[in-house]
Amino acid sequence: MKDTEDSEEDSGETLKRTLRAQRQRRRRKLLEQSSVKESQHDDEDEEEVSAVQDQSVKEEPAEKTVALRPPSGSRRGYSLKPLPVSSSQKLDTFVTRHLEEKLRAARFKGESLQQEKEVSADPASRLQSLRGRDRVTRFDRETDSVKAEEDDVSVALSARVKFKEAAKRVNQGLPTANEAYNFFTFNFEPEPAEETEELRRKKRKQKETTEKDRDEDEGEEPEEDDKEDSQDPNENQSEETRLVPTEEDLFIIDQSARDFLEVKKAEYVGVKKRAARDSELLFTPSFRKAPTSVKLPENVKPRFIEDEGLYVGKRPSVSFTNETILENRLLKMEEGLEWFGDDGRILALPDPIKESSTRPPLFSMEGDLNPAIQTVFRKAQKSKYAADPEGDYQLDVEVFGLVFSHHPLFSREHVLASRLCQLYHQYLTRQQNNLTGHLTDKLNGLRNALGNMMKIHREESLTLSLQQRISEYSLEVRDTRQLRDSEQEKDRTLLKNIIKVWKEIKALREFQKFTNTPYKLLLRKENVDPASDQQEYEEEIQAEVMELEAEKEEDYQRSLAEYRKQLEEWKLWRKKQKAKRKKKKKKKKSQKLEDTTEDEDEEQEGSELEGPEDGPPKPQPPERPDFDAIEQQVKEKASKIRRKPGEAVLIPVLSASGNITDSELCPRVEVSRRQEVLRHSLFIKILCNDKKVSKTDSRPLGTDFRVHFGQIFNLRIITCPQSINLQVFEDTGSSSSLLAQVFVPAPEPSVVTGSASLEDFEFSSNQRVMFDHEGVGSDVPLSFEADGSNKVVLLTSGKLTCGVSWGVGDDDVPLAPSASQHPGVKHSGLGHLDAVTSIGASGLYDMKKIGEWAKQSRLDPNDPKNASIMQLLKVASSGEVTAPEYFRLEHLQEEFNFVTDEELDNSRRFRLLRLRNQGVKEFRNYKFIPALENEISDKVFQEYERRLKDGETVDTREHLDSHRALVAKYLQKIQESVMNRLLFAKHRFLLSDLVVEEEIPSIGNKVPVLLKAEKLDSLEHPRQNVRERDRADVNHMLKILGINLFKLTEPKRPLKPQRKERKKVTAQNLSDGDVKLLVNIIRAYDIPVRRPQSDKAGQSSQPAIHGSDWYLNQVQVRPFVEVSFQRTVLQTTTADGPNPSWNEELQLPFSAPNGDYSTSNLQSVKDEVFINIFDEMLHETGVNDKERGPSIHTQVEKHWLGSVRIPFSTIYSQSRIDGTFKVNTPAVLLGYSKERSHGANSGYDLLRSVSEGAFITLFITIEPQLVPGEPVREKFDSQEHERLLQAAEKFERKAAKRYPDRPCITTVIDLNGKTVFITRYIRPLNPPPEFLEAFPNNPQEATTLVARFVSLIPSLPDQVSFSGVCDLWTTCNQFLTLLAGDEEEHAVLLCNYFLSLGKRAWLIIGTAIPEGSTAYVLTHEQSRYLIWNPSSGQFYGQYDTFCPLQAVGCLVDADNVWFNIQEYASPMRMSFDVSKRKLWKPFFSGSFPHPGLSSVQPEELVYSRTDEAAAAELQDRIEKTLKDKIMEWRPRHPTRWNRYCNTTLKQFLPKLEQSRGQDVAEGHRHELQRLLGDYRISGFPLHMSFSEIRPVIEAVYSTGVHNIQGSNVEFALAVYVHPYPNNVLSVWVYLASLVRT
């Protein structure tokens, strides 16, 4: 310890050491003599050192010879190991410490000196004065100083004193001004300012010499000085700053230390001396215990609180010696007594230290461990602390054995024997209880008591209380007697029965000539003394008779008294009657005066009067009891229930010592029974909590039908068992059967294995068993009588002897759950006191009962175990707890309601929040719901409420047709329900919704494009977002992996970059203006050309012979395209000719309704893109302005030529639309002719001739690309067979895998949201009969008519109505009722019609432009395939170039679905022969035949005739509305209507309808021309199906007819509505503008 201390010494210490060496001698001297009384501070220090001192003192002699080390520099301590000089160093430390103390004392002295110096405030003076002053201070100190008592210090101080003082001054802290002055002005004479080493050395020497001179008396002062040097570098410094102003202080000291080295002889201080000095200086607390009296204040006796019963915690354990040391130490202190308590011990708080260590000891993992701390492997075991309610319990189930009281294999003898056994057992039990004897004794006692009482109080008159007691006694006697009698009777009958049964057994044995049972009944006779017995008997009878007599007498007396009382009453009554009668009599007498017959009359009257007056009957006097009879009765009874006097007492003894007849001697039936018995064996299964735990060994059924198991099962359980069930199984060789179950109650926790007793549990089984041998069977009537009467039915029964108890652990702790966990004991606080047993389990819920019980059992209220119950009682007694009569799940709910529900409902803010949360359309994107209620105006809800209200009313004004209004409403409802489903489905996520992951490269292309909805595009790493589209169609995964790996090496910026897919944008981050619709108008074909104004009729059919000359010379048409979307209109430049090429890109801004760019909202955008082709006509009108001269005005007119409408939803879902579209040109274009362009390319021409009409090539897309809504992944419930659904899914999946761009549909969702197999939709359905009747001979015409009818049903894309959630398919009748549906519905209906017409027709699932994925109809007619567009009613040949159908995915008919597995999907390049398995993959094939799916379609469609009048009305309304609108659109100009033209046009329209807009154009024109010769007419009929009026208006608006300016323009408008069956309406609008030329 010392070594380490030494090694840690700092440089200062080393320094000290160097200095120390030379002064050792001197120090010794000092040590001997130092008698410094030190201040209290120093005292403490001294104590610390004391131990060290002791040691070093002892070592002193050895150190005497230690050579002094030459100092080797200040850093010596670092380099030099202290080992060789350890002892000296010990000494050194000791010395150092000692010196430190000294220094402190000296410093103190110095301080006081200083103070005095200040007081004196001497001017700067020389050594002398200083010396003198010093002396003064010494004197002063002697008087003044309180603490330190100094020896005389000699005056012989050299100049060093000055330095010392100064040093002290510095030590003291900041010098005062005076000091500073002194310091600087002092002339330290012997020491020049710059003290050289020599000087210094000299000084030291001088010092030493002076010290020597001073001798031992004043060793202190120089010592102090030295000390100061060695004390601390700082101090050194402070000293040196004065001594040596240069900063090389340490170095100098080193030098000086070396210089001062001086070798001297070691000095020795005697041990005794040293000890003596030590004892003066040091305090060593003794190890002996201090007497208690010292530790307490005077005259106080120690008081032991513990003995007074107060709680005293456990004191922390402190070793005795340490405690006494501490005590002694404390006693030394002034206020030490405060540390002692009343009992004279040191005050101590209870021990806070845990018994067990909380921190496990740490073991190092590597290396060989000390064997003592080697770890031992212990098997893991369930922690006892892990789960509180569960424990480690042991339930010992002892199955001792079982005895059958009846068994099917019992023979008759067995039955009797078992009965005998039972009776005997009963008898034994009775004997044991000896109720009869007990009752007899009691009776005797009572009788004696009664007799005594009577005897004592015979003389005196009986007091009332005594009488009471006597009567009580006698009552008791009577009861007891009766009880005894009945018991005696029972005993007697039992005995009789036993004997009877035994006799029966004997008879049976005799009869069957063999013995089956070992039972023998012996009747032991116990003779009694007949005389005494007789006497007893008599006495007994006598006593009884007496009592009975007395009772009877009493009864008699009582009834006699009763009788008398009644008699009195009766007499009284009679007297009254008599008196009455007398009065009457007197009256009579006075009248009759017949005295003689008075008595008789009286009697007569009395008898007469009695009856009717109904008085109390005359009581009968009680009979006197017949005492003779009593005696007789008693005797009779006694003879019946008691043995006769003198008769021997019979004691039956049943023994099982009889012999059983051997089997050989038995008849065959018995032998077989016995064999059967031997075959039987029994075992018992033990079930705990209905789980099989264990099973006993199988034991054979003995001939005595007793089975002994004698097994104990230790069940280790962790929960208290709810049930312990022992199942008795009977094993009959091959099979075992459950005989009976015995439920054993779980034992009380107090029942442990040692103390548990075996109990018998009876069991029985109602199994019916019959045998053909001697065995009596079970549940079989059995008779012992010869005649078979008196049958008994015996059931298998028996007794199982077993014991259940809790096991005892190693430490004698019962391994039982605590009572609280014990089932049945619910209340934890009551367990130990067993309240349940005292008041019953139900009583636990009754506060009153608990309270009573608590009072009775005198519960200790302070026992913490009872805290819960006391709390309960406290509450109960205060009466606050009244059990509610209802049950609440959340009874605390009300406390959390900070406002009432009504208030919450009325709160507008809350309502707003709620509606927003529900996703109600109006509020879904409501931002900043105001924080305060009053900031919300009711207006917010107005729209919403109106919508709710509107839901009920039908707005006919808007719809013009009540039927359609209803349909619209119905659709809305469906939409709502679908929307709800969507909202639900939206909250279910797939991994791909959340995580973008490099898809496992299974199919090469369509690498998912990373979606990043950030505006930080530029900041992002390009690779992260833009994914190259892997166009290679490679299926093999590894190949792709290889390619992907190959990509690693490709240049980051290739010279020929591949086309990269645009970034898709999720919708939520968009706002208005971000989204633009890009429309690229590329070119158009076959624009109608102008017809020269002056054309005659003959010229109309312009032959192609005119050739190019004509073409070149004529300005045929100057078309331009105008695109209007959301009322934004943009147009291209004007091109020339019927085949213009624009190549222009138009950007149209898009804004979503309500600013909501969510997917669902975008999908429901109903806006359409109108692409209109106009002809620009320039009219030059020369106006002769007289003032300005002639000028030419150019008037630009635009004439509508045709349009293409593309719904926004299509663009949105397709993300881009690219292709050539047929332009919807009106059937008649006034002023234009549909002339073919006759270019040189005749081959192209030929191809063109197949189709009709104009075409336009477009490319439309949305910028940025919006993510189209995903179809709902919801799995709809279905009535289809699961196998079919799985097959369908597989089929679709396979198809999608091989041909991802070919749509394949096998199952669709019907209107109820159920999945239906697609073929169920196909079924021949009758078209309206009118169509068939119209063209009975021309099936072709009928076909087109039907197609037209279908196309006239308004088209409503599902995406609009159902937000693209899912494709709902309606059946045909639903479709006709709704009158709205998308392509699929149209196609299905058309297909069904065609099938009905006897055509071969299929449904084509494919892609078309512009619809995208859609459904067409394919018919096979005259060895060619026709493709029908159901929405337009058009049909195309298979090889029609302009067929909008682009790809064919699959074909569907009523029986099957074929998927296109040909190389090409384009109809032109493929075969439609579905019988070719290589080209078409059927869904139902040999392996999976068509299961015979019934159709969902109705058998036939019922059509209603459309009301013509309603159609006419609608026609008028449309016309009026349109006229109003046109005038509205021309606010600045007068709109004149040419009535004549109107009527003319109106006449045309029905014709157009009839001809379906074909081949009537010429006629029109000519007719109009004829009629309106001087007008330049441009006009056209518009045709559309009718759903609402809005689309009609939109269509009219888009033609721009109203835009024609001019003063002399006139308009003509005609509307025709043609009704088709079932409310299908065809609407024609003829628009014309007339300019008078």
Add this chain to the structure above:
Amino acid sequence: MATSNPSVFLLTVNGQIEGADFPEYDNLYCKYCYVYGHDWAITTGLEEGITQITCKSSLSQTLVWNFPLETSFKSTNPSGWPQLVVSVYGPDVFGNDVVRGYGATHVPITPGQHTRTIPMFVPEPTWKLQKLTGWLLGRRPEYTDPKVVAQGEGREVTRVRSQGFVTVSFHITTKDMKKMGYDTGPCNLQTAASVDQPCTF
């Protein structure tokens, strides 16, 4: 400016994305954005930002960005309290920029200074093979939108691996919250006394 009846309360977030502790990665940069509810809007400050790329020094293993955050929100409803979403990116062995972690934390509700250490995590690939290809090609799974980590919906379908920590310090100032009945002051005795004022919903 000081109206007695404010209709909105303000929340000012000043702070720093101080740095991160990603023991395995270096040269990381961090992006942050806020996710907040319907009733919140940013009045001033950047809603999202991206830090410089930082490298570890030889002495310290932490990545330091010291990227300032200065945003003020206004709101009428504490529901949808802003959350700071941070995502850390950095190059992998082949120099591909891959995500190193996503994390989110609510902006502290109590005014004063707060330091938040956000544990970061990345989605795990579904397949082992994907893990390999993702590693090779530098296309690790990423969230479609970093804001996903601020929402609870749909997270059950993802599996993530923890990566490291990002430390963010906030200095929060609120205005008018108490006037509107929301007391978010620190929960000490001083404020507890003044909590009694009625709370309007």
